[in-house]
Amino acid sequence: EVQLVQSGAEVKKPGESLKISCKGSGYSFTSYWIGWVRQMPGKGLEWMGIIYPGDSDTRYSPSFQGQVTISADKSISTAYLQWSSLKASDTAMYYCARGNSSSSPSDWGQGTLVTVSS
Amino acid sequence: DIQMTQSPSSLSASVGDRVTITCRASQGIRNDLGWYQQKPGKAPKRLIYAASSLQSGVPSRFSGSGSGTEFTLTISSLQPEDFATYYCLQHNSYPLTFGPGTKVDIK
Numbered sequence: 116e117v118q119l120v121q122s123g124a125e126v127k128k129p130g131e132s133l134k135i136s137c138k139g140s141g142y143s144f145t146s147y148w149i150g151w152v153r154q155m156p157g158k159g160l161e162w163m164g165i166i167y168p169g170d171s172d173t174r175y176s177p178s179f180q181g182q183v184t185i186s187a188d189k190s191i192s193t194a195y196l197q198w199s200s201l202k203a204s205d206t207a208m209y210y211c212a213r214g215n216s217s218s219s220p221s222d223w224g225q226g227t228l229v230t231v232s233s
Numbered sequence: 234d235i236q237m238t239q240s241p242s243s244l245s246a247s248v249g250d251r252v253t254i255t256c257r258a259s260q261g262i263r264n265d266l267g268w269y270q271q272k273p274g275k276a277p278k279r280l281i282y283a284a285s286s287l288q289s290g291v292p293s294r295f296s297g298s299g300s301g302t303e304f305t306l307t308i309s310s311l312q313p314e315d316f317a318t319y320y321c322l323q324h325n326s327y328p329l330t331f332g333p334g335t336k337v338d339i340k
Contacts, residue, residue: 150329152277160269160277160320162329176328177234210276218283219267219324223276 117141119149119211119224126230127201134197135227137211144192145169150220151185151196152210165214166194201231235259235323239332245340252308254335256321261301265325268297268306271334272317280319281306311337 122136137149150165164175168187175185187194194211209227214220236259246252256266264284269277279288281297284304294309308315316339321332 159318159334160271160322160331162322162331164328174327176330212277214324219265219279219322221279221282221288223278226276 117213117222119213119222121209121211121224121227124228124230126232129201129203129231129233131201131231132197132199133201133229134195135209135229137194137196137224139192139194139213142213145189147213147215149187149194150212150214151183151194152212153179153207154210154226155207160210163196163209168192168194201229203231203233205229206231234328235262235326235330237321237323237330237332239319239321239335241335242333243336243338245338246311247340248311248313250311252311252315252337254306254319254337256299256304256306256332258302258304258323258325262323262325264300265323266297266299266304267322267324268295269320269322270315270317271320277320308337 118140120138145168148165148167151163153161163179166173166185166187168189184197211224212220213222238257240255266284268281271277280291280295285297296307318334318336320334
């Protein structure tokens, strides 16, 4: 069974750093990309970017380029989303999803709620 | 970037109704489109892939059609568990982009 298991909810202060994770299992981790999606409170889904764990090729949506860093450690089948300096506007639910070059993402993590508040 | 629009943004319908949601792309995307259902507090769930292929395990009352720039998701007979928000997602080119969503609620 394919599973994407995300790390738990986080509460942070503005200016702090954060790294959240998404661990894949039940499939060949390097054969699919992992994407990250933001959902701000009461709003729609926004695609942030993707990483190909096999070679760490990473593509960012323009709105998120320079704002976050996506990485992966294929030795432990885990992808990451990180911030160096959080803002209150980063408060959102973040989902990871698995896909390939020929199809829309089929499997999703359960989401990680990030709350940034002073 | 490819822009995705959806209509309507929301609709009220009754159990048993036929519901149609439209998604339009700002440029041709072949059939590189998926439809997703999201319920409050839950991760999105893929219903349709490749514009018209039904995801395994999804009821046959859901169907998708279209190619190029215009796509539709149809629910042939709305059931109580179908009240949710629906999103289209294009994966033809980077960055991937979602439509703004269509909220389906109870009339």
